[in-house]
Amino acid sequence: MRTKSVLAQAFGLERTAIEDVEERDGAIVISVRPRAKARGRCGRCQRRCRGYDQGRGRRQWRALDMGVSKVVIEADAPRVNCPEHGPTVAAVPWARHNAGHTRQFDEQVAWLAVHMSKSAAMVLMSVAWRTIGSILDRVLAEIDQGVDRLEGLRRIGIDEISYKRGHRYLTVVVDHDTGRLVWAAPGRDKATLAMFFDQLGPKRTAQLTYVSADMADWIRSVVIERAPQAVLCADPFHVVQWAMEALDVERRRAWNQASGRVKVQRAAGKNKGATGPARQMKRSRWSLLKNPENLTDHQREQLAWIVKTDPRLYRAYLLKEGLRHVFKLRGDAAKQALDEWLAWAQRSRIEAFVHLGRRIRRRRTEIEATLDHGLSNGLVESANTKIRVITRVAFGFHGPQPLIALAMLALGHPRPTLPGRA
Helix, strand or coil: CCHHHHHHHHCCCCCEEEEEEEEECCEEEEEEEECHHHCCEECCCCCECEEEECCCCEEEEEEEEECCEEEEEEEECCEEEECCCEEEEECCCCECCCCCEEHHHHHHHHHHHHHCCHHHHHHHHCCCHHHHHHHHHHHHHHHHHHCCCCCCCCEEEEEEEEEECCCEEEEEEEECCCCCEEEEEECCCHHHHHHHHHHHHHHHHCCCCEEEECCCHHHHHHHHHHCCCCEEEECHHHHHHHHHHHHHHHHHHHHHHCCCCCCEECCCCEECCCCHHHHHHHCCHHHHHCCHHHCCHHHHHHHHHHHHHCHHHHHHHHHHHHHHHHCCCCHHHHHHHHHHHHHHHHHCCCHHHHHHHHHHHHCHHHHHHHHHHCCCCHHHHHHHHHHHHHHHHCECECCCHHHHHHHHHHHCCCCCCCCCCC
């Protein structure tokens, strides 16, 4: 096989003629030109167009290294006059539009960013982290042109996740049937979620059968308006979390009433540590919030101490566990248990749980749908956990778009592959 054929196969130079190969400033420079059928096309839409000018002359694209040697592809970069996009740099077969790297280079960097640490990918490919963010955007954009991630959606979960300090959030949508992340966008409000339904379109929105979410008003109102036929299911984890918050309110009430509370020494400007019952009450938080099967021996002793010293707090604990038990059941048995729990909360005379009972009654329809169908946001929370890890890796990207690209490539479908691998 001739040397030019080897180079063309090694660096993905399809529909390309190799003119010369030379060593320049420690790098291997391969001078090329597109073949006749690949010339004169718009870099954005690939339409064949008339020539406009010669652009800025010769241009270079970074290719995959050859061993320890840097490789550069060099070619002319003329412009064409596209009827749709105007004067545009002509397309080249070996690289994406507005890219300084070859397709193979982009694909390998995207694969490494998904599977390796930030520092390892930077060192191996000799690129800056911001450059990796731009490459991820390009690779995701090309994948999205050939794949419709929103096709065939029937059951989805919607949630938000914080990706940066200062109340910066992403809204994420996960397909319950595949477990894949199908959509993400910055923001957590009605307008952001409306963008998802705009992209989904009325026809595919009408095919949605179930939507799981926490009971945030901005999610609930948009889903009811845009997909009224879908069954909206309340996430059990968030409902039980409401009970945990009510229990913590009651624990703070018990701590405020306990003897030995923290007192401020105004002269010294320091706090004294809590003592006696207040100290023990302060340290009982996890004993009350954890599931009984996960308690340590010491935490069980703390719970036994609460039973003897504060029966009201212990009743609040039992109410929390009672609501948790409701979601272990299904169908009519679960609905009956929920009725009994609501009556218990109403007559408990514990203010936080009385308010919680009213809150649950306002969301009774969505909670009963969960008890009937067993749909939760577990898959969405799993995706959120992975996105939190990706957020750590993506630290240093300017703006949320490269983070979204990295999350979609890692948790969506299809995922990036190494060059030449299926």
